[in-house]
Amino acid sequence: MDTPPWSPDRYLTAYRFAAEAHRGQTVPGTDGLPYLMHLSLVCMEVMSALAVEPGDDPDLAIQCALLHDVIEDTDVTHEQVLASFGRAVADGVQALSKDPGLPKAERMADSLARIQAQPRAVWLVKLADRITNLAPPPASWSADKRARYRDEAGRILAALGGASAYLSARMQARIEAYAAHLAQL
Template identity: 35%
Template sequence: MQPSPQDELESIIKAASFAARKHRTQRRKDADASPYINHPLALAEILCSEGSVTDSTVLVAALLHDTVEDTETSLQELEVEFGSVVASVVAEVTDDKSLPKEERKRLQVAKAASKSDAAKLVKLADKISNLRDIASSPPASWSDERRIAYFNWARDVVSGLRGVNPALERVFDQVYDEGLRAIRSAA
């Protein structure tokens, strides 16, 4: 049975509230130390507003995408609260923190093309959001070279996600080009 629009809306609001509780003590690495919850909310907004994504599973997974990786949340907890499909999408976009950072980055590039469409959408929105943040308000300790390296790595990840949402891919390309120009011109 298909969930009703009311059920889908309730699930999205529940996920936003859940993510806000889980990320409540976390801050972003930008100069303002923005509340972390701004990031998952940005993903949902990018998907809906710029990618015309209305699939509640994708929007819920976007809101929850960092809970397992960055908080004391388990995939089992997500499955109980939001179902196995959402938990599966979150699992696809969750890095294994037991691996070294460079290996996690390599695996994101290597596995991008084999992800489900839902996971590709979440990952694409994540890269758009991250590039915007790094272009406009990067972590204080990041040099221009590190910012450019992140942009290029994100481009490599997104190359494996292409074909899932042309509108979001155009947004990524625009954010990538404008962000690199801004970083290089400030250097």
């Protein structure tokens, strides 16, 4: 019997940790979908990529996918992730978190630089996160903000796309669909 390329036990531990950390949060722009839905979609994108292009550390990719927003969007600290999941996961999640101490205009470039210093598994998570987020934007966003978000997706793809031909193609298609949606508004 073949074993899966990732640990179901590690997946479940990270999933439960994320569910508890994000308890009560909802996906912005939805009718109250639990935030865990976003994390599950990001993880699904990562798992799909790993099925097509096996990686060196699928557990790292999957755990980081499930935990990628716990430092940025909850009270969970790097130290708590480190204690529960180890150095590689904690550092990956930290790299995926924007630094609130920086001016907003510098945060993405800083995060991309930190992600690029991480293993390929972490790059996959950022690509998958943006693929998931390239849905029709909230109606409250201005035309300028929508265009900046599309352009930012292109910068992410240019910086990290080399990690996965599969996710790069998915992201390019999502960017094009997003741009087409914006053109219709």
